[in-house]
Amino acid sequence: MPNISLLSGGAAQALVKALEPAFAAASGYGIDGTFGAVGAMRAKLAAGPAPDVVILTAAIIAELAESGVILRDSVADLGDVATAVAIRAGDPMPSVGSAASLREALLAADAIYFPDPKLATAGVHFASVIEKLGIAAAIAPLLRTFPNGMTAMATLSEAAEARPIGCTQMTEIIALTGVSLVDALPEGLDLSTRYTAGVIALSANEANARDLVRLVTSEASQDARRRAGFV
Template sequence: MSTLALAGLLREATPALEATLGARVTVELAPTRTLETRIRAGERADAAVLTAEAVAALSAEGVLDGMTARPLAHSRVGLAVKAGTPHPDIATVDALRQLLLAVPSLCYSRAGASGIFFAGLIERLGIADAVNAKAIVIPQGFTAEKLLTGEAAIAFQQISELMEVQGIDVVGPLPEGAQTIAVFSGAAFTGTAHGAALLDAVAALCTPDALRAKGLEAPG
């Protein structure tokens, strides 16, 4: 069970994981908050990749084996536009604030770590009401898909998630002062026979080059 931030990496790595483990590997993808709810409702897998905070919480509850927990990737929130359209200025917090007030439409996610952060960001900037009046807030999934339909002019999400949508341009990460670095960690479910081996195989694939190619950063 994995957060969407590592979707691209895990999709491409599944054949390599299967070759390493000698078994079929199924990856269930959803936002961390959604997976947390499902796990607490009783769903189980061999291993989970979630935000570090969620891994810590589920380890404290005994659902995940905290002894196997390890950071796998760092991720930044970014902004995207439809391919071929002008790239807005987001070099400073003030430029970002002006863009958010001027843009006709935008999209962010309700359940993902980036969407939760973005909702807090516009509150801190004092523009939540103005922004939300024209925002499309999707329950989960890839926000950049709304750029392709023309429903949104800009989209916010983890850069790795924006990169999963073809036909868009990632303008870049949000500026310092309006940025957060999410830490995504993995852990085996408590009592699973294959969780630790699966997590080891996933961790081995999270090299700096592989992470960078998917818009992520190596931890540490």
């Protein structure tokens, strides 16, 4: 089966995988997807070769459309994703509903799992959160960083520590059975990121690439997006 190539932020990975059978049935094409931290995916796009479709933050997609890398009339939003707190499945559920309770939960942990603080959307934000909470130095020995949120959560699910905790995009938490969603980050420390798809101008298979963008952003897939954690 031929493939449509895709570069995507990790927040959309579970959604794309869930919709791939429907796309294959309708188009006769599979999806050759590469998923990871948004910053890493942007660098990969710049390095080439060009994929057919990209799913990144709305701000980056807007820049790429403005520069002609993406076909402007193909751009469509998947929805917004909150940055959230996770625990290993079965562990006691901490309170994170306020800045004070989040601070307490992080200080009580013996390991903190999250994605790349320089390239991943959630990782960059979480690094700023612990600075704002005034605990960056205190918890530095506990920090466990990974290339992307899915890897961070998969590792959290098998953590050897007694009281591990994690933070990444909500969709990456919901996607894994070995971790449990606690809640979005509290007001004042929260982040909601819009993810957007578009077709690369150099795509050799524009028609099917447009079909993929329509599928992941259409009303028909709205329930799937909600189940995955998009709002």
